[in-house]
Amino acid sequence: MDFFLNRYRNLTALLVAILAQLGLLAYQIKSGEDVRLIRVWAVTAVTPLARFIEGGRGGLAHFLKNYFLLWNVQEENQRLKADLDRTEMENQYLRAQLSTADRATALAIFQKTSQSKTLAARVIGNTTDPNGRAVIVDRGAADGIQKGMAVIKPEGIVGKVIGVFPHAADVLLVTDPSFAAGVVSQKNRVHGTLKGQGQSTVIVDYIQNEETLEPGEWFLTSGDDLVFPRGILVGQATVVRPGKIRKEVYLTPSGTQSGLEDVLIVLDGVHGTITEAPLPNQPVHVLPPPDNDAAADSGADPRPAAGSQPAPQSVATDLDRSVEHYRAVGAAQNHKYGDKNSPAPNYNVTPDSPVRPPSPPPSSPPRP
Amino acid sequence: MSEARGRFRDSAGAAASSKYHWTVIVGVPLAAILFQVYVPRFFADLAYLELPLLVTVYFSLTFRSPMAGLLYGASVGLAQDSLARPQHPLGMYGIVKTLVGFFTAFVSQRFDVRSSSIRAILAFFFYFFHEFFYWVLSRALLGESVDFDPVRTLVRAALNGAVAAPLFLLLDKLKTTE
Numbered sequence: 001m002d003f004f005l006n007r008y009r010n011l012t013a014l015l016v017a018i019l020a021q022l023g024l025l026a027y028q029i030k031s032g033e034d035v036r037l038i039r040v041w042a043v044t045a046v047t048p049l050a051r052f053i054e055g056g057r058g059g060l061a062h063f064l065k066n067y068f069l070l071w072n073v074q075e076e077n078q079r080l081k082a083d084l085d086r087t088e089m090e091n092q093y094l095r096a097q098l099s100t101a102d103r104a105t106a107l108a109i110f111q112k113t114s115q116s117k118t119l120a121a122r123v124i125g126n127t128t129d130p131n132g133r134a135v136i137v138d139r140g141a142a143d144g145i146q147k148g149m150a151v152i153k154p155e156g157i158v159g160k161v162i163g164v165f166p167h168a169a170d171v172l173l174v175t176d177p178s179f180a181a182g183v184v185s186q187k188n189r190v191h192g193t194l195k196g197q198g199q200s201t202v203i204v205d206y207i208q209n210e211e212t213l214e215p216g217e218w219f220l221t222s223g224d225d226l227v228f229p230r231g232i233l234v235g236q237a238t239v240v241r242p243g244k245i246r247k248e249v250y251l252t253p254s255g256t257q258s259g260l261e262d263v264l265i266v267l268d269g270v271h272g273t274i275t276e277a278p279l280p281n282q283p284v285h286v287l288p289p290p291d292n293d294a295a296a297d298s299g300a301d302p303r304p305a306a307g308s309q310p311a312p313q314s315v316a317t318d319l320d321r322s323v324e325h326y327r328a329v330g331a332a333q334n335h336k337y338g339d340k341n342s343p344a345p346n347y348n349v350t351p352d353s354p355v356r357p358p359s360p361p362p363s364s365p366p367r368p
Numbered sequence: 369m370s371e372a373r374g375r376f377r378d379s380a381g382a383a384a385s386s387k388y389h390w391t392v393i394v395g396v397p398l399a400a401i402l403f404q405v406y407v408p409r410f411f412a413d414l415a416y417l418e419l420p421l422l423v424t425v426y427f428s429l430t431f432r433s434p435m436a437g438l439l440y441g442a443s444v445g446l447a448q449d450s451l452a453r454p455q456h457p458l459g460m461y462g463i464v465k466t467l468v469g470f471f472t473a474f475v476s477q478r479f480d481v482r483s484s485s486i487r488a489i490l491a492f493f494f495y496f497f498h499e500f501f502y503w504v505l506s507r508a509l510l511g512e513s514v515d516f517d518p519v520r521t522l523v524r525a526a527l528n529g530a531v532a533a534p535l536f537l538l539l540d541k542l543k544t545t546e
Contacts, residue, residue, distance in 0.1 A: 010434040010470070017438050017466050021446075021459040025509055028457040038458060042450030046405065053406060125405040128461075129452035136405070163454035170453055178455060260409075 043136070043165040050124040051138060107262050110154035116229050117268035118152070119143060123260045124168070133176040133198065134159075135260060140167040148227060150266040156233035156255030157181065157221060158263050171263070174202055174234075174253045182224030183234050186274060188212045191222055192249065194234060200256075201238065204249040209242045219251060223271050231272030388430075392542045397423045397444045405451055416524045420444050421498050422532050424465050425491055426539050428472035429481050441469025457510070464501050468494050484533045491532030495525040 111118050121137040139145050141164045151158040151171045159179065163170035172179055179196035183204060190211045192204040204219065217237045223230030239250035326347065330337055335345040400419035408415040424444050428437035445465030449458045472494060481487055503516040 010438075010474075013435050014438050014466070014470050017442050018463055021442070021462045021466065025457050025459040025463075028459075029509070038446070039450050039454070042447060046402065046451060049402065050406060053402075057410075123409065126409055127451060127453045127456075128401065128404050128448050129456045134453040135409070172453065176453075 039163070040165055043168050047124070047136075047138070047165070047168045050136070054122065054124045054138075107154065107264065111264055114264075115270040115272065116266050117270075118264040118266050119145070121151075121169075121263050121265050123171075123263065127170060133173040133179075133196065134162065135171050135173065137169050137171055137263065137265070138167070139265060140165045140169050142166055144267055145169050145265055150228045150232075150269060151263050152228075152232055152266060153255045153263055155258060156235060156253060157228055158255040158260065160227050161265065169265075173256060173260075175200065175256060180225070181228055181234070182222040183219045184222040184230075184274060185213055185237070186218040186220055187214065188217065189274075191224070192219075194219070194251065200252070202235070202251050202253055204237070204251055205246065207247040207249055209245075209247055211247060213237065213240050213247060213249065215240045220274050229266065229269035229271045231274050387544045388542060389544075393427065393440075396427075396539065396542075397447070401444075401448055401451060404448070416527055417531060418495060418498065418528055419535075420448050420461075421465065421468065421495060422491055422528060422535055423539075424469050425472050425494050425532070426487075426536050428469040429476045429487065429490070430543070431473055432476045434470045434473040434477070437469035437471075437473030438466045439469070441465035441467070441472075444469075460502065460505055460510075463505060464498050467501065468498055471497075484537065487536050488529040488533040491536075492525045492529030495528045496521055499525075 107120055111120060119139060121139040123135045124138045125136040127134040127136065137151075145161060145164050147161055147164050149161045151160060157174060159171045159173040159176070160181075161169050162172045174181070174194065174196055175198065176196045177198045179194075179202075181194045182191070183194045184191050188211070190207055190213050192207040194202055195205050196202050207213065215237055217240075219234040219237065221228035221230055221232045221234055233254050235251040235253040235255075237249055238252050239248065241248050327337075329335075329347055329349070330345050332349075333345040336342055397420060400423045403419050404417070424441045427440050431437055431440065442462050442465065445460075445462035446458060448461040448465075449456065452461075472490065475481065475490065479486070481490065499521045500516065503514055506512045506514045
């Protein structure tokens, strides 16, 4: 035995190393448990360095962006002074401001308007496995992050938290082959299951051929998976075709298209509603508000009186004018609409004419 | 622990010893893993680079000891495993890189591996071996239905081999030869 071990020392060592790691693998697969301590050590060791690198990169990028932005604005100003009038220049300036709006500002606005309680996080790295699509963010258990929380952006869903460390977390992206989420189409309310496939596009499975679905239709989260709150954008159907058993629907996920730097982790999700209204990022033609001429024609004041019921924002139809007229008649006779104890106002007088006091209320209750 | 020693056999057959400071032996693979974690976020085309593997091949060639090669490969592989997503169990990269470290050191004991072209060819071969064996393990042990595209893997192996040649020359600068 000693001779064998000495003669094949290297092979024995190789065998031991392989068997030890196979044992480690077998333990993890059999028990379904992760060797968490080693991962925690590794991620904790890497996180400060990754934060430092990301901070340096972000600072440099911000400086360069500002420098070149100022340089471009100066050039642009000179050109505009020569070519355009003042109005056009102001317009251009506003456009430039809009186009260079900070992502963080956009994220903060979304965070403020969203009903769900969210926490902003920054992507600081990728995971190392070749088949997976996952990233590491700089928020962890110390920030209240838990496994299974949804990760979103204003543009759409990004993924979900699959591993939590003290100051970092792993986020499985929607494009990962093991990712799945419940989705519903916005227009036809077709339910399906979103699945990543390791590419930039994802598929929506379990949609029967009989279901009506159109290319270009938007998908939103359905909330069925108990991870993503209902009503968050997912993406737009790029390909819809009948398959052998079920429809083949390919989607371009909107949350991962514009790069991943800042994301929001949903700490406490609130389900939203799914409307058929056009989505915010689609171009919508909006008419200018009507002027007050129409309201002036009817003799009504378009501005609501203090303490009165809010008036419609625009008086555009005959019904609006009638409502305004009767409201003015009631106000002239100190009548409070909705109060059962006050008598009905005299509708035969105009608000400007002297008002005859209304008759006292009958002793018997009025007929319905 | 302050220095580690590897030996190259020169073309005349004489042995030349090479020493590395321990910070190089620990820092270089760490930098390679950080590169893999961080850089593909901004330069997705660089995701094909398997720098931890190239570093394992380089140091295993330098150590010329199968025992040291397998321990180094196992360490780098397990470190890489620990930074993968949680569904990826620890040991997958560890096993593959253990084999790579062992066989690389084994080859270096029998051949003159100081030539850049030989080292590039070894990097090419071991990249293909690494990817193929990882695919086999994924299917056999984890039951994952992962695609293996031989043509794409060969192209990536060639690219890694091309990167390995200048990278190994750069790493040669970090050693102190007696």
